[in-house]
Amino acid sequence: MRRIIVFTLLFALVVITAIGLSGLLGRLLDAGNALASSDITGLARSLAFTLIAGPFAAVLWWLLWRRMGQDERSSLAWGLYLAGMSTVALVSASATLLTCAAALVRTDWQPRNLATGVVWAGVWVWHRWMSRHDQKSPSRLVTVAPVLGSVFGLVVGVGGLVTAIGSLADTAIDGFAPSVVVGEPWWRFTLQAIVWCVGGSAIWWWHWFAGRARTLRGGLSDVALVVVGVAGASVLTLGGAGTALFTMLKLALDRTSPVAQILDPLGTALAAAAVGALVWRYHRGLAVARSDQTRPAAGLVTSGVGLVAAASGLGVVVNSILAATTGTLAGSDTRALLVAGISALVVGGPVWWVAWKPAGPVDPAQVGTPGRRIYLVLIFGLSAVVAIVTLLVIGYRIFEFALGDVTGQGLLDRVRAPLGLLAATGLAAGYHFAVWRRDRSVLTAAPGREHTIGRVILVTGADPEPLTRAVDDATGAAVTVWLSAATEPAGTAAGPTAQQLVDALRGVTGKRVLVVAGPGSRIDVIALRD
Structure with missing residues (x-):
């Protein structure tokens, strides 16, 4: 909670300071107008944002930067702050600078946009430097x-x-x-x-x-x-x-x-x-x-x-x-x-x-995969919802016509648009539901596929793709991969084979099963308590 609060506060202070600096710099670059002119409120706001939020942001950043240790570097809040502020600064700087450059094509000088772009570009450079620091850069959400x-x-x-x-x-x-x-x-x-x-x-x-x-x-x-x-x-x-x-x-x-x-x-x-x-x-x-x-x-x-x-x-x-x-x-x-x-x-x-x-024939390796199942259920569900709503609209139009509405439209004119939508969504829902039923029957009839495990948590330092496919083919369980930071000792194998993992899972039951693969061909299977 401390990290969430302080980094949220720092984010807000940096944004407020950047807005204030942009306003002041824009007034300095706008040589055609007086510094204050008639916009006293805008100048006061820019001065308040800069002179009040700026020092607070500097002090808070200095305190956080000075105590930035390994625990802070690995925190989710630090990585999220840098990623969010870098993205905001990039979007703000590039949008205003490109707007200013495009306006110059028609000889329209926009000093306020230029000032905003320069300030936010400085914020982006500052946060990019922090994200690439050797000793204080975040270790999470770096991508x-x-x-x-x-x-x-x-x-x-x-x-x-x-x-x-x-x-x-x-x-x-x-x-x-x-x-x-x-x-x-x-x-x-x-x-x-x-x-x-x-x-x-x-x-x-x-x-x-x-x-x-x-x-x-x-x-x-x-x-x-x-x-x-x-x-x-x-x-x-x-x-x-x-x-x-x-x-x-x-x-x-x-x-x-x-x-x-x-x-x-x-x-x-x-x-x-x-x-x-x-x-x-x-x-x-x-x-x-x-x-x-x-x-x-x-x-x-x-x-x-x-x-x-x-x-x-x-x-x-x-x-x-x-x-x-x-x-x-x-x-x-x-x-x-x-x-x-x-x-x-x-x-x-x-x-x-x-x-x-x-x-064409369906690839057996794709039948029952999470992506295909989600796709079929999503298309069927959305199509069914739209079809039901369309039926309600058609019913409403029919009752409206039967009760003697005086708009002058015929019944077919009232329902032709929802009828077209109903035909399209009905066909889509029926087809994808039939495909889903067929895939489910294929999975049920597939030999050697034991549905005794709900989810496998796989810890491995080797390539997880072959092991993940083997678990899915053999058990149909969802697989969560945790990559191990430990390195394999010299002279040992890169990890257990897919068949060894399948053999180790045979006969295991449970909603969640922890599998530690390695070192070498060693496999530890632990059924977790609900």
Whole structure:
């Protein structure tokens, strides 16, 4: 509790001091205005933040830094403080400095943003120095800041690149479908986007390569790789491709709107699809080369993104078909709705099919894995919940119509949107529930798989992957790995084999079992009390 309180207090004091210094430095750099001018309140706040919170932050940091021993270094609060403050400082400094640099493209000098960026950059350098100190750097959560920094840089760089390419594409498209443009020249907006792209790419490169975030394995690094590099990039790619396909189909089938208006989102959509595909391919290659848990996780999130797109498209198609049978929404609106549904279905369906492989045989090694079970239960559960809510909406609309509502809408017009959603979610829930039942029957019928252990806590100094797979295949128990700091004596084996571990667990029962593997081929199995 002492560490939590003091490091939380230090975090707040550093943030307050940085805000105060930013305000004072911004006023000094803003030579066009008087130091106080009419903003007496802002100057007073900056002076109070700097002159009161600053000394308190300095004294508290000095006391903590002086007594920073091995116990403090290994505390979770110290590592969490450095990771959190480094990330906050990086985001604040880079956002304000890039905003200032982008504003210079249009000759807009912003001294306040420059001051804020300089102050927060100093805070980031200070905390980076502490995190790399030989004797006082934290021993826990040391990989959080590089991973979060690389994710932030990737998001900023990709956003800037998509905007820049989209602006160039829009300019080229305007040459074929000219429109009246009022405002700044096109190159200025493109150059501003390039500034953000270069800045974000530099941040990403610094953390990914120089900070060695690329070499990290397990935990947060794998989660960030799958969630941002694979899932996020796939969403960007499919969203851009679907929008581009929708624009082209609407141009071919529905010319009721001006051509320039129809083509307006095409440039950004093409840029998003191209950039997202590159980022997706790069991170998917990294995921394939990682652990046995990361590879299927990348495939599952890709399948989930494709499923959401395809199911959304199917629901919209059903909605548009029902709308075409009514007289209130005939014409271009119905065609636009149908084109949108077809676009989502065409883009998401193949991705789901390739990632999930519903027609092919299921890999026996993947049946029953935690990732696949979580995926099936999550998709089934969410689809069932949405379907139930949709049924309630349909019932409400039916009763509303039967009780004589005077809005003038027909019954089919009222329920066509929830009926489309119900068709999509019902199919998704039914299919994934059937797959889950099939996997469960396969696991139950699998020979040699004894469900007598709930969880295995494995302590080993060797590579845990073969042992983890062996325990899962033999018992189906969840495995928690604790890496031992002890080294193997000279002349001993690297550790017990997977078969030796399986033999040692045979006949053991319990909700939690502790297994100590090593030194050599020694295995200690201890059933823990509940």
